[in-house]
Amino acid sequence: MSRNTLYDNVWEKHKVAELPNGQDQLFIGLHLVHEVTSPQAFGMIRERDLEVAFPDRTFATTDHIVPTTPEGRERPLVDDQAENMLQALERNTSESGITFFGLDGEKQGITHVVAPELGLSQPGMTVACGDSHTSTHGAFGSIGVGIGTTQIRDVLATGCIAAEKQKVRRIEVTGSLGDGVYAKDVILKIITDLGVGGGVGHVYEYGGEAIRTLGMEGRLAVCNMSIEGGARAGYVNPDETTYEYLKGREYAPSDDEWDEYVEYWESIRSSEDAEYDDIVEVDADGLAPMVTWGINPGQVVSVDEPIPDLDAMEDDTARKAARKAFEHMGHSPGDTMEGYDVDVAFLGTCTNGRLSDFREAARVLEGREVDDDVWALAVPGSETVRTQCEAEGLDEVFREAGFEWRRAGCSMCLAMNNDSLGAGEVCASSSNRNFIGRQGDKDGRTVLMSPAMVAAAAVEGEVVDVRGRPEVGN
């Protein structure tokens, strides 16, 4: 059992009571709400005549179903179902006194992009949202967990979830990242090493030189995909990088309160003598850009290495799963992902839709053009990110290269709006899931990679190795 880790410390500070079934009642300090998983929960508390217990600790945005073209956002939305969902959220938040970053506002965006950039996500918090990528907020040194709709009902009505403590696995990422290799490559490497189910029952604590030297946006990308490795939560201990990022943000502590908060944040860090349930080491030295070759985020390979050999797989179930992936992706034995044809390039999402992601992609695109056969889409993770990019002139770089420059939303990560992958199309994507049908048509194919790799794939019309290009340094 773990001891003196950040997870233990934050859990203890938020534990309200032990429940009759043996679970802990855990206070949720930040509840994030979006339009797809919440309407049923608001309906449930209404049915029971209950009110939202902590409206001031609850913040809502709309992201999953929103159109990303400026004309598409005119009300009422063309899609009746989307309009209905949006209206339900508007009504639910206004009746409950919950702050809502609405579609026409300048702070709208993907919940896991908005909360960090506004300073809502802070160290030592518990964060819950009806979305599995709530693990993202762990980048600040908080416990962020995705929950189902009935659990949203619990949080709305009581400010709490019923939960059991998990094991804590320390993932020590040693060494340093080379040019053209990013946080996304680190987390894809971790998921393929430990497996998509490897983290079930665990929380991941990321540390080591390669994590310490990442900026906050890189740490957010790493923690975001913890759930793809089966870990419901993942976190990084807060440090100067965290504090520097938070200072001055809208909802961050004011200068007057700052020292008191830092004292709290320092107090919940994993101590030097912390005990973990296990420790895993991953070496970042020599790590290549990683890409998925199959139909789950653990089917990952270095861009320049052959995809796995089916015949060499000993486990029958793994071989069957790999064969299904081969068929879906149209692979032949011995193929590498380098040279795999691409029809669509998609840049954005709660994994890689932040300012630094667009900067990295823009460096690759500057002075180049998207391949004639590629449809390229840049979707900022929030309207704040869009404004920041435009202030730096990045939107011009994308437009001139042949990308469509869009408004903020989840977009083609899961195609709940009309940004959708067609049958047989291949998408080079900075998103987090390559499940069958995830980006649109069930015969669409997804290749996950870093933003710089997406930009390079857009230009070349195929998956390429971004290393060695002068624009990413060499």
Add this chain to the structure above:
Amino acid sequence: MAARDTVEIRRVTGTGVPLRGNDVDTDQIMPARFMKEVTFDNMGEYVFYDARRDDDGGLNDHPFNEYKGGSILVVNKNFGCGSSREHAPQGLMRWGIRGVIGESFAEIFEDNCKSLGMPAMTADQETVEELQSFVEDDPDAGLELDVESEVVVYDGTEVDVAIDGAMQEALVEGTWDTTAVMRSNIDRVRDTANSLPYVEDR
């Protein structure tokens, strides 16, 4: 189906639905385009919608086509991974599933099953595969998941399986609806909140 009031769920019986394969994600169980409804009412119609159909739209030999009327789902490792969407287990339940047995479950999926009063029980690979084969050989045979005794009963035998302790307690005692019990602690919730530097006192 209206939300069920809290009742005790000690066992689940019925015929089986064997669904082979590891890492079945909730995008497969419930494709995102069906989640644009503000209630769960119709989710039963959309379960495994794409996986159940051929390219021409006709139904294929997917277990959810072949084992209609089944109520005990038998799966392999890491079932329900990916998205947190409760639409997935809601859809399974509304289709007719009352209990799931598998090698392992993704955590959020397992939590969602508990929220719905749908037991998710685990067994080793050999046990699960034998059960899947049994159902494939005799689709009309009855199975029983005994939540209280942690066994699955079929073909005249009892096989030991496991269930998370909190889920077992909640189902057997009928306390799987956690809102009321947590609401009864609301004063302690406020004390905890007030002890945290980032929550304004109230």
